[in-house]
Amino acid sequence: MSWNLTTDRPIFSQIMEIISQNIISGKYAPGEKLPSVRDLAAQAAVNPNTMQKALSELEKTGLVFAKRTSGRYITEDIAMIQELKSHMAQEKIQEFLKSMESLGISREETAALLTEILKGEKEA
Amino acid sequence: MSWNLTTDRPIFSQIMEIISQNIISGKYAPGEKLPSVRDLAAQAAVNPNTMQKALSELEKTGLVFAKRTSGRYITEDIAMIQELKSHMAQEKIQEFLKSMESLGISREETAALLTEILKGEKEA
DNA sequence: ACTACTGTATTAGATTAATAATACAATATC
DNA sequence: GATATTGTATTATTAATCTAATACAGTAGT
Secondary structure (H helix, E strand, O other): OOOOOOOOOOHHHHHHHHHHHHOOOOOOOOOOEEEHHHHHHHHHOOOOOOOOOOHHHHHOOOOEEEEEOOEEEEEHHHHHHHHHHHHHHHHHHHHHHHHHHHHOOHHHHHHHHHHHHHHHHHHH | OOOOOOOOOOOOHHHHHHHHHHHOOOOOOOOOOEEOOOHHHHHHHHOOHHHHHHHHHHHHHEEEEEEOOOOOOOOHHHHHHHHHHHHHHHHHHHHHHHHHHOOOOHHHHHHHHHHHHHHHHHOO
């Protein structure tokens, strides 16, 4: 796991994003047990309280759940994960197009730039 | 100007981004005079100190400059603006592809999703 | 010359986030 | 049954951000 945390945004929020992505992408399997709060905090080099906050907030979304003295687990609701995946994908795409437009780059131009980049990578 | 400021990120930083985008996209013309710190602060509904910080930080990038008692102006260095535009575009694209990959969506899939969306918009 | 407006500086207070150091209750695990 | 590990809670401290209320020096416009 690469915890690439920056200081320009709340750390607990970045951690939530990273774990969510790992669940959505399948790096964390449904039902899988997570390392303990203390271990995760050590891995990410943050304070246990910060990791605890990130995890307890994540819990509210339903992606993970805690068994009081056993540990924390990834949800087994595959449908929910799938739905979140496509939802976040759509969101990322819209956000991307919007930020390109705010640079004065139209959707068509953006698409052109993207296909050009992918073409360049195939040849490499 | 739509100042859509959120609380999950430093406000002065968001303001810097918005102004940068307006310069890059041409909404602010090269050499154009900006409203005063106090006016901009009122428009954005933030404290003048916050706007001052955003602008003085922006100054370090060279995009704007201050004439002590006259006001603040957009740079006239068109080449610099152009270069920043393509640089930021590349950065946005890479960042987008990376975030999609962290969701488990390949570059090819991403491109497919995008063209599909653009196709759908044309038909609408 | 005078007035209003410019960027800038200063001091103080409130809030949020992160860290640090413990502590506790419940339960796997041995 | 004893021990270690689990999530969770508490209190205090530090740093960053934002707001608030002024103040000042320089100059453009009259």
